[in-house]
Amino acid sequence: MKFRIKAKLADADGMRRTLTRLAHEIIERNKGSKGLVIVGMQTRGVHIANRLKDLIHSIDGGEVPVGVLDVTLYRDDFRLKFKQPQVQATQINFDLDEKSIILVDDVIYTGRTTRAALDALMDLGRAARIQMAVMVDRGHRELPIRPDFVGKNVPTSIGEEVRVRVKEVDDEDAIYLVEMEDLNGEEQPDDA
Amino acid sequence: MEPIRLPKKYCLKGARLIDPVQGLDKAGDLVIENGVITEIGSDLSAPVCWDMQGAIICPGFFDLHVHLREPGFEDAETIRTGQEAAAAGGFTGMACMPNTEPTLDQAGVVRWVIQQADGFPVAVHPVAAVTKGRKGEELTEMVELRETGAVGFSDDGSPTANPEIMRRALEYSLLVKAPIISHAEDLDLSRDGAMHESETSTRLGLPGIPRISEDIATIRDIMLAEYTGGHLHLAHLSTEGALRAFEEAVKRGVRVTAEVTPHHLLLSDKAVEGYDTDTKMKPPLREESDRMALMESLKAKSIQAIATDHAPHTFESKVVPYDEAAFGVVGLETAVGLIWDRCVDQGVMEPADIVSIFSQGPRQVVGLSVPAIKAGAPMELTIFHPEESWQVKTEEFYSKSINSPFKGWELKGRPWGILKDTHWAGRVEPDFK
Amino acid sequence: MTPERVKGQELSSRHLLGLEGMPGEEISHILDTADALKEILDRPIKKVPTLRGVTVVNLFFEPSTRTRLSFELAEKRLSADLMNFSKTGSSVSKGETLLDTAQNIEAMRIDVVVVRHQCPGVPGFLADRLNSVIINAGDGAHEHPTQALLDMLTLRQKFGDIKGLKVAIVGDIAHSRVALSNIYGLKALGAEVMLCGPPTLMPRGAESLPIKVCHDIDEAISWADALNVLRLQLERQKSGFLPSLREYHMTFGITMKRLEKAAEMPLIMHPGPMNRGVEIESAVADSGHSVVLDQVTNGVAVRMAVLVLLSAPEVKLT
Secondary structure: OOOEEEEEOOHHHHHHHEEEHHHHHHHHOOOOOOOOEEEOOOOHHHHHHHHHHHHHHHHHOOOEEEEEOOOOOOOOOOOOOOOOOOOOEOOOOOOOOOEEEEEEEEEOOOHHHHHHHHHHHHHOOOOOOOEEEEEOOOOOOOOOOOOOOOEEOOOOOOOOOEEEEEEEHHHOOOOEEEEEEOOOOOOOOOOO | OOOOOOEEEEEEEEEEEEEEEEEEEEEEEEEEEEOOEEEEEEEOOOOOEEEEEEEEEEEEEEEEEOOOOOOOOOOOHHHHHHHHHHHOOOOEEEEEEEOOOOOOOOOOHHHHHHHOOOOOOOOEEEEEEOOOOOOOOOOOOOOHHHOOOOOOEEEOOOOOHHHHEEEEEEEEHHHHOEEEEOOOOOOOHHHHOOOOOHHHHHHHOOOEOHHHHHHHHOOOOOOOHHOOOOEEEEEEOOOHHHHHHHHHHHHOOOOOOEEHHHHHHOOHHHHHHOOHHHHHHOOOOOOOHHHHHHHHHHHHOOOOOOOOOOOOOOOOOOOOHEEEEHOOOOOOOOOHHHHHHHHOOOOOOOHHHOOOOOHHHHHOOOOOOOOOOOOOOEEEEEEEEEEEEEEEHHHHOOOOOOOOOOOEEEEEEEEEEEOOOEEEEEOOOOOOO | OOOOOOOOOOOOOOEEEOOOOOOOHHHHHHHHHHHHHHHHHHOOOOOOOOOOEEEEEEEEOOOOOHHHHOOOOOOOHHEEEEEEOOOOOOOHHHOOOOOHHHHHHHHHOOOOOEEEEEOOOOOHHHHHOOOOOOEEEEOOOOOOOOHHHHHHHHHHHHHHHOOEEEEEEOOOOOHHHOOOOHHHHHHHOHHHHHEOOOOOOOOOOOOHHHOEEEEEEHHHHHHOOOEOOOOOOOOHHOOOOOOOOOHHHHOOOHHHHHHHHHOOOOEEEOOOOOOOOOOOOOHHOOOOOEEHHHHHHHHHHHHHHHHHHHHHOOOOOO
């Protein structure tokens, strides 16, 4: 599907500042990093999670484990949307029981991906609490779900999307507001 | 299909008349009166005429190897539906195999088949069993069977493993003056095979029937024929090895004749890919090299006959896994079109050779007189249109069964039907004006 | 661990009838998916909701314990609804034809049919006649694609890459569906394949396949990085393919003594169930070189992967 860039919402510096603020908020809300674990959602959420972990370490010296979650198997649109799913790895090499999980994704939109992630985390252990951190909240929720830590609130129209780019995958750090040119096509599965 | 009674006197106008025995191959008219050819020439006339511009008229074709399934397996074919299929395919006569239920091993059953066939223009000549119950143990009463009308003897499908029985049968063939028709297969080597044993059977995971199963049985029977002097006819010869053994035997002067089928001439084991059970028969479709060797033998005219091994099977016995499907394919309604399209158009055979291999060759094997296009000859003719393009559609078959590996093939050249004595039978309606 | 996928990489057939002709990328895609799914098997709650509402029938016309249990477990782990059908006690033994069975499945609106049949080509027969997705769980001596996939997953885990790997398949090749699927899969992934067994158990035309053939087990052991030891059906001896099981063990049996002669011990695989003391010695089967149990675990992951990839309904792309 083709899209057109409407605005650059943040550059590398902007993203770093936002992430630093999120790290501070997470530490403050949880009274330090003890007992925290971070779970990043495939694909870009994982990279944001790793950066948060490094930032938290630089702020209070704590070592927060990072896990990787793929929610493909929990999606409510499996068998509706995809011809064949692309299942990626889930890798959480630590116990989730009684932990405070910070679930990290790049963008929150309808909330359906988050719902899938919550179900997956429930299957993986009994956490003390789950909080959610996102780079961008673009609105249009379809479920009663609200992130705890938000980098940027970006009101969007349905024809628009927010693209968070990370240099590990996309060769640059930036956030764009883009306009989709083919609204009749298949919606992208990444719930951006 | 109902046979249509022809006018008392009529003229067939403008067809190409081919009779290799008479050295005839030219366009012309035929006048027929009371079922006998009375005049051959040009610009002939009669009270009614049928314009056959573009068609070929030739001596009636004969299929040396068919299974009519009656008595016993009437859900697959009856004598009548087999005759209709034959007429539609351009055959005026055929030899039917004895593997019915009861088997054709007694004069009474043979007589019943002949009587059953009476009343339709296609002549049916039974081949009787060599051994009682086709069990390969005791010879049938061959003299009585021959006198009743059997034209040959065969345990087709269940060849005897006992060479002593085969020896005595060949010796008896001298007495009854009819060939022993050999389905040459060593059943121990074939085992539970479902297709030709080759790289293809390995890839498909199907149990194989090795070529040596046919080669060895063929060579055994040729040696017995050579030793006894009896007349051996090799049915549905399919391997290069069997072909070489046959050709060498003929050179040595052994009384041996052979037939090939259209499917062995035109298909190889690769056709089994996809597990279409209509590619399953015995002998199985062999390799491309075998197919080419058979084609060469047609060119060299070393083979006496093309026979269909028309083997009807019900839908139920074919719509099953390949391993479990019945062996055999129908052929009466496709043989002539296939051979014309693939052999004449591609230069393997001349039109006269085709007429020869379908009319004179097979009848000579079983000692029947060959119909002719000449004044005074009883009428027994095949009408065939060499330019008619058609597609093999099993729903158009007159046969009760549709197990053809050629379904969907596009062909050029198609029989219209047959003229026999006072009747017409065929796919198209006669058009007398 | 898992690389970023190329968008749109997917299986080109909606059925899994065999590995013949399947490109290496598609095989790798299944193995990658299996790798991603393996983690579920180690969770406290070993279940994901992915195939909720998907109905799978396990159609086993031939007895099989391992393959059927493995498929069943994979289906349960993915929350599919499953039904088991086996030949004994079913209407097949009352003379129902395969066609009738197929039509009944169609009428029951089954999404996925996992089929094991003694006749080659049956999965294709069903694929031609049903709307359901067909997964071949072994058809006669033809193919057993999920077995080969789990063998390859095991090899990939142990060796990292299959390209250039030397794999010898040992034993009754002629009657083996495992051998054929492995040959196709391993060749597609760039491995070298050798077949080793008595000439009576070599398939016709084996020489024309892109593989080596040898009749000396010691040669195979010293050549191979991994041996895939096939089960010797005990009835082969009765049907005259072998003089005796004792002699087979002496000539082709995998023993510690034989393995120790090799400069480097090959990895030992076996599709199971094993005839200990015939094609493989217990000491070998239970040794550290044997990955037989890893194969069993990988079997579930591979079958989950196949089910996940093929259960998505066909979307008409405009």
